[in-house]
Amino acid sequence: MKSKIRYIFLLVPISIIVFFAYVISQSQNEASQPLNLELPEFQLQTLDNKTLSKKDISSGTYLINVWASWCITCRVEHPFLIDLKNKGVPIIGLNYKDNKDDAINWLKSFKSPYEISIHDFYGTLALDLGVTGAPETYLLKDGIIVRRHIGELNIEKWRQDFADFF
Amino acid sequence: MIPEISHLLTILAAGLFLFSFLVILSSNALSSTDSIIRLSLNCFNAATIFLISAFILYVYLAVMDDFSVKYIAMHSNSDLPIFYKISSIWSSHEGSMFLWILFLSIWLWLFVNRLDTQSNLFRYVIFFSAMVLLFFLLFLLVTSSPFERILPLAPINGGDINPVLQDPALVIHPPMLYLGYVGFAVPFVYICAYLADGEFRQGWENIIQKWSLYAWAFLTLGIGLGSWWAYYELGWGGYWFWDPVENVALMPWLAATAFTHSIHASTKSGVLKSWTLFLGLSVFILSLFGAFIVRSGIIDSVHSFANDPQRGLTLLLITGVIALISFGLFSFRSTKIVNSRLVVSGSKESFLSLNNILMITSIFSVFLGVIYPLITQYFYSTKVSIGPPYYNTIFAPLIFIAACFIALSVESKWQRKWKLTETLSKLGIPILISCFLTFIVQSLHQYSVSLIQIIGLFSGIFIILIYALKLLMNLVNREFINWSSAISHLGFGLLLFSIAGNSIFSYEKNLKLNVNEEYISEELEISFDDLSLKDESNHQRIIAQINMKIHDKIISFSPEKRKYFTRGQVTSETDIEATFLRDIYINIGEQLDDGSWTFRVQFNYLIKWIWFSILLMILGILIRSRAVV
Numbered sequence: 001m002k003s004k005i006r007y008i009f010l011l012v013p014i015s016i017i018v019f020f021a022y023v024i025s026q027s028q029n030e031a032s033q034p035l036n037l038e039l040p041e042f043q044l045q046t047l048d049n050k051t052l053s054k055k056d057i058s059s060g061t062y063l064i065n066v067w068a069s070w071c072i073t074c075r076v077e078h079p080f081l082i083d084l085k086n087k088g089v090p091i092i093g094l095n096y097k098d099n100k101d102d103a104i105n106w107l108k109s110f111k112s113p114y115e116i117s118i119h120d121f122y123g124t125l126a127l128d129l130g131v132t133g134a135p136e137t138y139l140l141k142d143g144i145i146v147r148r149h150i151g152e153l154n155i156e157k158w159r160q161d162f163a164d165f166f
Numbered sequence: 167m168i169p170e171i172s173h174l175l176t177i178l179a180a181g182l183f184l185f186s187f188l189v190i191l192s193s194n195a196l197s198s199t200d201s202i203i204r205l206s207l208n209c210f211n212a213a214t215i216f217l218i219s220a221f222i223l224y225v226y227l228a229v230m231d232d233f234s235v236k237y238i239a240m241h242s243n244s245d246l247p248i249f250y251k252i253s254s255i256w257s258s259h260e261g262s263m264f265l266w267i268l269f270l271s272i273w274l275w276l277f278v279n280r281l282d283t284q285s286n287l288f289r290y291v292i293f294f295s296a297m298v299l300l301f302f303l304l305f306l307l308v309t310s311s312p313f314e315r316i317l318p319l320a321p322i323n324g325g326d327i328n329p330v331l332q333d334p335a336l337v338i339h340p341p342m343l344y345l346g347y348v349g350f351a352v353p354f355v356y357i358c359a360y361l362a363d364g365e366f367r368q369g370w371e372n373i374i375q376k377w378s379l380y381a382w383a384f385l386t387l388g389i390g391l392g393s394w395w396a397y398y399e400l401g402w403g404g405y406w407f408w409d410p411v412e413n414v415a416l417m418p419w420l421a422a423t424a425f426t427h428s429i430h431a432s433t434k435s436g437v438l439k440s441w442t443l444f445l446g447l448s449v450f451i452l453s454l455f456g457a458f459i460v461r462s463g464i465i466d467s468v469h470s471f472a473n474d475p476q477r478g479l480t481l482l483l484i485t486g487v488i489a490l491i492s493f494g495l496f497s498f499r500s501t502k503i504v505n506s507r508l509v510v511s512g513s514k515e516s517f518l519s520l521n522n523i524l525m526i527t528s529i530f531s532v533f534l535g536v537i538y539p540l541i542t543q544y545f546y547s548t549k550v551s552i553g554p555p556y557y558n559t560i561f562a563p564l565i566f567i568a569a570c571f572i573a574l575s576v577e578s579k580w581q582r583k584w585k586l587t588e589t590l591s592k593l594g595i596p597i598l599i600s601c602f603l604t605f606i607v608q609s610l611h612q613y614s615v616s617l618i619q620i621i622g623l624f625s626g627i628f629i630i631l632i633y634a635l636k637l638l639m640n641l642v643n644r645e646f647i648n649w650s651s652a653i654s655h656l657g658f659g660l661l662l663f664s665i666a667g668n669s670i671f672s673y674e675k676n677l678k679l680n681v682n683e684e685y686i687s688e689e690l691e692i693s694f695d696d697l698s699l700k701d702e703s704n705h706q707r708i709i710a711q712i713n714m715k716i717h718d719k720i721i722s723f724s725p726e727k728r729k730y731f732t733r734g735q736v737t738s739e740t741d742i743e744a745t746f747l748r749d750i751y752i753n754i755g756e757q758l759d760d761g762s763w764t765f766r767v768q769f770n771y772l773i774k775w776i777w778f779s780i781l782l783m784i785l786g787i788l789i790r791s792r793a794v795v
Contacts, residue, residue: 006497009444013451013493017486019537023464024478026544075321076236110319 037145040128047095047104047117058143061165063091065114065153066126068098069106071134077152081113084158089166093117096126096134139165168223169235173313175220179271180303182213187296190289203283206292213299214275221268224312228255234320237261237312243326245704253337254327259461259477260312262340266457267302269341270348274299277352277377286367290359298351301484309477329705329730329737335395339388343415346385347453350422352377354450354492357443361495366503371433371442372794378429378446379791382422383784389415390780398740403674403751403768405776408557410465413532414456420532421449424525426787431518435580436506438515441522443500447492452529454485464540512584517575524568531560562618565662569625572655573632596635600628611670619670626663629655650793654786660779664772671748671771680762691715692767705730710754710763712741725754725765749773 043053065081067074081091093114095103100119107117120126129138129145139147139162147161186209193202228251233239241261242254255261274295281288306312353374360370392415393405406412425445432442459465462478509515535552542550573596577589604624608615633656640647677685679694686692696711705728712723723741730737743750748771755764 006501009493009497010490013486013489017482017489019540020458020462020464020482021479023540023544024462024475024482027464027475070325073240075239075316 035145035148039140039143039145040125042125042128044118044120044125047093047100047107047119050116052116052118054143057092057140060090060142062115062140063089063162064094064129064138064140065091066094066096066131066134066136066138068096068134069102070098073152074135075110077135077154078110078113080154080158082111085113087166090115092140094126094129094131095119096131097121097123137162141165168227169232169313169315172220172223172227173311175216175223176303176313177307179213179216179220180300180307182209182216183296183300183303186210186213187293187300190293190296193289200283203289203292206289206296207278207283210278210292210296211275213296214271217268217271217303221264224255224261224264225252228252231324232320233322233324234315234317235312236314236316239316239321239324241325241327243324243704245323246327246332249337250327250332253331255312256340257327257331257336260306260310262344263302263306263310263461264312265341266344266348267299267306269344270302270351271299273345273349273352273377273381274355277355281373286365287356287359287363287370290362291355294355294358294362295351298355298488301488305480305484309480326704326730329728333395333399335391335399339391339395341388342384342391343388346381346383346388346422347418347456349377349381349384350418350446350449350453352381353425353446357446358492358495361443361492361499364499364502368436368506371429374446375429375433376791376794378422378426379787379794382426383787383791385415385419385422386780386784386787389419390777390784394777397773398742403740403753403766403770405668405773408535408552408554410536411456411460413536414452414459417529417532418449418452418456420525420529421445421452424522425449427518427521431515435515437509438519438522439503439505440500441519443503444496445522447496448529451485451489451492454488458482458485459536465536507581510581510583512578512586513582514575514578514580516584517571517578520571521568524564524571528561528564531564532557535560558618562621566621566625569629569659569662572629572658576632576636593632596628596631600624600631603627603631607667608670615670619666622662622666623670626659626661626666629659630663631659633659650786650790652786653789654783657779657782657784657786660782661776664775664779667772668770668776672769672773674766674768677765677767678758678762679765680760683762689716692765694763694765697763708754710765712752712765714750714767716750721750723750723752725752727754744774747771 039054039058041054043051046052063084067077085091091114093112093116095117098119098121100121103117103119107114118125123131133150135152137149137153138145146165149157149161153162186206189202189206189209193199227235228238228242229248231238231242231244231251233242237258237260238254241257242251246254256265278291278295281291356370356374360366389412392412396407397403397405425442425448428438428442428445431438458478458481461481462475464475464478509519535556538552539550542548573593574584574589577592578584601624604620604627607623607627608620633652636645636647636652637656639645677692679685679692681694681697684691684693691714693713694710695713698709698711700707700709707726707728709724709726712725714721714723721743723743725741726739728737728739738754740751740753742752748769751766751768751770753766753768755766757763
């Protein structure tokens with residue numbers, strides 16, 4: 001084999017690696033882009049049988065956390081949410097497609113991290129929000145959704161995207 | 167406690183692989199004595215046994231419903247039958263990675279223990295095997311641990327396996343595929359060792375040929391099972407979709423096919439040695455690349471696991487390091503490789519080298535199809551999707567050329583020049599008959615047939631005919647025949663024929679029917695007779711009763727939709743009526759606002775023949791592997 005041709009066997013893999021490293025770094029940035037969406041109109045019962053609508057939470061800063069008793073990752077996320085609650089972060093639960101009794105039992109046995117928990121049995125508000133599954137967390141600032149995180153919320157994600165607002 | 171033991175055993179295995187690797191690294195060629203090599207081998211063996219025990223314990227945890235283990239809690243459920251509890255282990259990223267590494271270690275362990283410890287290459291083989299295993303075990307332990315626990319309060323029940331994956335095919339498709347992917351680690355480590363050693367002794371191909379053939383059989387079976395699963399269970403109504411994940415499985419398969427051909431040429435007549443070495447490395451690197459694409463989540467696909475860029479970056483790093491080490495060795499050492507002979511034009515070797523070139527071209531085309539959407543997305547900010555039209559246009563001519571070369575190569579001899587007139591005179595009649603048959607088959611179809619389909623049909627018929635003639639000659643004249651080659655290539659010809667036939671003759675109808683409503687057309691009548699509800703332990707079934715009258719025969723179907731309680735997911739179960747030539751395939755869709763239901767009725771021709779031809783190819787390879795010492 002000619003001595004120069006052999007470098008191709010190194011150059012090709014190197015360029016492919018660089019290309020994918022670039023793609024991954026880009027897709028990472030994409031995941032945490034800020035949002036600017038208005039909270040959709042809604043009126044739903046909470047788990048403790050009160051009525052909650054958009055205007056009740058359109059001022060101030062809240063986390064909206066989508067959860068369900070059937071969701072295992074929500075169990076994993078739970079201790080971190082309790083930490084946040086203890087630090088004084090107000091969290092509104094969005095109980096998603098869940099049996100009401102199961103949901104209340106869940107909160108009783110693990111301690112509730114939520115100020116209130118909306119019972120969205122049919123997933124109507126979730127649909128308007130664009131929820132893909134549980135858990136999911138939104139940051140609501142004066143009626144505007146500014147951040148969204150799909151999946152378990154943890155300390156790194158919190159520091160990176162959410163902590164500055166509190 | 168048991169999860170920790172399993173975790174600890176895995177960590178110990180990683181430590182022992184590291185030790186085994188370091189022992190070899192620290193001993194240079196001169197001072198390496200038998201005892202050092204023995205020490206390293208013992209560590210390697212112990213590590214594999216630890217890893218196997220760790221996996222067995224993990225299977226035990228899954229069977230016993232230990233939901234304190236986060237991964238098991240998320241993917242299993244106590245209501246599942248036992249074999250789904252076990253297969254839930256490979257239903258998602260962490261567990262399937264665990265299985266992948268387990269298979270990798272078992273293949274390499276078997277190989278290392280069958281090698282001669284006195285051989286010069288032995289220490290290099292251990293070195294590279296331990297290195298690859300160490301990298302992946304570290305990846306598993308650091309970024310994707312399946313051992314994490316939910317403590318102190320474990321959930322009472324698990325989150326259930328994805329209903330789409332509750333199918334016997336899940337129990338067997340991923341394991342077969344992984345056995346194929348990682349089976350090529352054996353030729354990979356051996357070729358690395360061969361290049362690192364630098365002495366280039368003869369006869370190295372014999373040691374890995376059989377292993378490569380087995381790995382090829384597993385890989386082909388794995389891909390075939392995946393395609394069968396998509397058709398029967400997932401209700402996709404087809405066998406291949408050029409989905410990115412299918413493509414990244416196809417690339418190693420193409421490379422593996424080229425490799426098994428090329429290694430044959432280098433064993434038989436000492437040519438194409440650099441090609442064989444290069445292809446042997448490429449198969450495993452492409453398998454790793456596939457794992458990276460699927461597990462990094464950069465490409466949207468039904469197969470991809472959760473998006474975790476950090477994980478993707480680590481996997482890219484590992485794949486990159488392994489690729490650079492192996493291709494680096496290749497590019498700096500292979501200049502010294504001398505083929506024992508030159509390739510005579512028109513000899514069997516010359517066709518095998520053309521085959522290599524065609525295969526590399528197809529791999530490159532598939533690769534381009536996979537990365538092109540990424541290039542446009544990240545460099546030009548437009549999203550494009552590359553689908554069947556691209557691949558069909560690329561593959562049809564390549565396959566046509568391949569078919570011509572296969573036909574020409576049948577009569578060619580090792581190391582002997584090719585007699586053009588003699589070969590062509592033998593091929594004249596098969597060409598004419600194939601043209602005629604292609605014409606007949608395509609005229610059975612009332613609508614126009616595209617050029618691509620005709621090329622596919624002709625290529626398939628041509629290859630089948632050539633090998634059928636060969637078999638006939640063997641029966642009549644007792645002429646020599648290479649059975650494995652004849653059967654595999656018959657399988658390949660049949661595959662092309664079935665794919666082309668399937669795309670020409672299949673059609674589908676989308677219907678909208680109310681209960682007790684009928685659809686009547688010239689060739690068939692369909693009536694929707696009943697809709698019933700049934701509750702099962704973990705899901706609810708909606709079953710439609712459909713009667714179809716076709717060619718004066720009445721066939722009843724009961725396609726259903728299932729709603730799974732735990733995840734609220736809805737799946738559809740297809741009903742299929744299969745005959746020799748075609749499948750009638752009914753799939754129930756959505757209920758519309760006016761209460762009617764949509765149905766998809768497909769007439770799939772020759773689809774079973776596709777899987778049959780895949781089995782034929784595997785059979786041919788298995789016959790071949792028995793002939794290899």
